[in-house]
Amino acid sequence: MHVHAAPIATPAVRFAGVVRHFGTVRAVDGVDLSIAPGEFFAMLGPSGSGKTTCLRLIAGFEQPDAGHIEIFGETVEGLPPYRRAVNTVFQDYALFPHLSVGENVAYGLRVRGIGRTDRDRMARDALAMVKLAGMEARRPAQLSGGQRQRVALARALVVRPKVLLLDEPLGALDLKLREEMQSELKGLQRALGLTFVFVTHDQSEALSMADRVAVFNEGRIVQVGPPEEVYERPATRFVARFVGSANVLEASQAQALGGPARPSSLRPEKIALLAPGAPAPEGASLIEARVTEVSYQGPVRRVSVLSADGLALTAAIPAAAAGVMAGASVRLAVPAGAVRAMEGEE
Amino acid sequence: MSLATLDLPAPREGLLRRLSDILVRRARLLTLLLLVPPLLWLGLVYLGSLFVFLGQSIFSIDEFSGTIVREPTTATLLELFRPANFDIVLRTVGIASAVTLLCAVIAFPIAYYAARYAGPKVKAAFYLAVMMPLWSSYLVKVYGWKLLLAREGAIGWLAGKLGLGGALEAWLALPLVGGPSLSVSYTGMVLTFTYLWLPFMILPVQAALERVPPHLIEAAGDLGAAPGLVFRTVILPLAMPGVVAGGIFTFSLTLGDYIVPQIIGTSALVLGQAVYTLQGTAGNIPLAAAFSLVPILVMAVFLTLAKRTGAFDAL
């Protein structure tokens, strides 16, 4: 496992050897984790990888079968959700259908015994913060998906959590709205200086928003680090393929392309297509290959090739570079340092 | 933004909140606590009484003193197979089958129309029109048929007006289905039962029909099947679970009833009446218990068979 710069001071959230199983399924299988205060932390993984269960363990909807969980230094095992200084934005938003938007946002204040005038004022402020001023009297059913999401956000933030948990918060939104919300969430997190823990199965979302990303697979964390590191130096085959796409090379293949004699990854966009007769760049490895397939993907073309010695690779080249066709013979250049060892693989 | 810097007051601590801590942590305990009162009521009061009563079917009655002999015996249960008693069982099952069949025949067009052709407004009206009689007073409904079936009542009058008086007389003169008048015949009894339980048949049949995807019927039509063939090969088989589910109600409700036969019907006993007389005037509790086992067993068999047809999904 690759651990980046261990956070100093008391972690916002700390997991030590946490295990949670449902029947015979080990949903969370020995997770160690440390999230720094003020960090925007993403838990990324396919469905069933244990990321959501980890979030529910922090919220207190699940209790660990083994291991230890701390929130700002306080042991929380056995503590019910209402005794934890964390709040959740649910995937389905979980707005109370029988309450108005204002009452939804004020709910957490109401159960804390705060008087009506105070909580109304605070709910108004919170709604203004998520750009829903004046929507207090609406019913959740009258709102659009994006608006519901903002209400859920205001409702969680108004009770001033130390950690905000977000479960696939953008999953139900369409693409345009999702991009808008991404930057808004990020801005909100910076402005409030809060710790955000964010669950997603969408790698681009995790990469674009998070300070650090933990990649989950089969109940374990397979890699934690800043987005650039996770992308540039995937630690395992799983990470290499799940986060973006990658050519996974065996030790001998890696060595042949100028990399280390270890299982390695090679991102398609690092591979360059050489014009006929052009010299290879300094230090690059040269491959003679035949194109097997070309697919146009907007900004890039994906070119699948088979080299003379039987190695199948995918390269992503600028879409403008037209003229490559299936069956053509091409020369590819792999720059020095593009083949990177996967440290989690033997 | 000042949101994160201020601290909110903590919620009030109290006995309830601490109790809540325990219940939230131990979901099983919560389930158990919720279950205890209703289980005590039904398990102890209801199931207890039921077992004590039905259990007496293994006792017998002393012919001379009329007291219950508390020694296990199969004699009482075997008494059910004496011709006079077994006739009661057969008669009741026969009536229940006739009622179920008649209910299915009358219910089908209503359910089919509501499921396939009715718009939302009409469908709601149909639903209410079925629910109202379902929930109206049982006795009132029986009474309504007493009015209609009486010799001097509306059905007799109508038959006379339509010149069918002779046909009615002829029907009443038939063995088995006939009698001195409609209100003292099996015909009257079956009609009344059919009327009483019809809504119980309509609702599940409609539910089953609504689950038949319309494109399936259209597909069958596209493939060139005649409407009659579509009905027989597509609609009817798919509606069957609904009919069976409705049959569970119509059958079991008829098996256990003793009031309708008392008010409308012949002097020959049905199961419910037999149980009623045995526990009352005859004071033969063991035999009453034995008779009570019959509808329970018949229904157990019915339900097992019904389960195989997938009828429970249509409930």
Add this chain to the structure above:
Amino acid sequence: MTRAPLSLKIAAIGGLAFLHIPLLFILLYCFTTEEKSYAFPPPGFTLKWFGVVWGRADIWAAVGLSLKVASIATVLALILGTLAAGALARARFFGREPISLLFVLPIALPGIVTGIALRQAFGLMEIPFSLWTIVLGHATFCIVVVYNNAVARLRRLSPSLIEASMDLGADAFQTFRLVILPNIGTALLAGGMLAFALSFDEVIVTTFTAGQQSTLPIWMLSELIRPRQRPVTNVVAVLVILVTFLPILAAYYLTRHGEAVAGSGK
């Protein structure tokens, strides 16, 4: 949508007419001048039977008893049925199936069996017949009506609502009061009304648990077996239709969105 064949239309409307015509006849016979038979058409019409019913103390005593029994049985059924629904709506545990069967049993088994069993138990424990013996019998089969309605609604309630409430700081009791109850309220109201109608109308079990007391259905039953002033029974029958009609209609409107009113036998 294609149009229905005429024959189907006629059969469907005929079937519905079959369901309603007997009830109309009961109304008609309220006004007949003939009190010794069910002669059709009625020889004459009068309003006097409404006055007669108004003056009959025995009827009003029966109405009073029925209302009292139905109210108490409904309250009991609401409490027990809601508890049972809360326990069984989502929980998965060993023995769940037999327990839910137990709740349905009182309505699945013939009423006569339930009635005799309860009477035997009262006799065995030397409990004298009273208002409470009737209530005991009624509550037993009313529980399932409330239970069915509450379970259906609870299952539609998103579990994340309960989690959200606790997440925001509400304990289990606050969550029940502020989130669960408001969301299942109409289902409980509907279940309660159906339970009331069921109890108000029940005769089979009541015959065994009432002793010498007379609820309205018991009064009607004795009139059906030994008729005296027949139109009086009609007037009472119409009264009963009205008393059960209104709660059932209300229950329908409370639950019409998405879930059927839980039908059940007697």
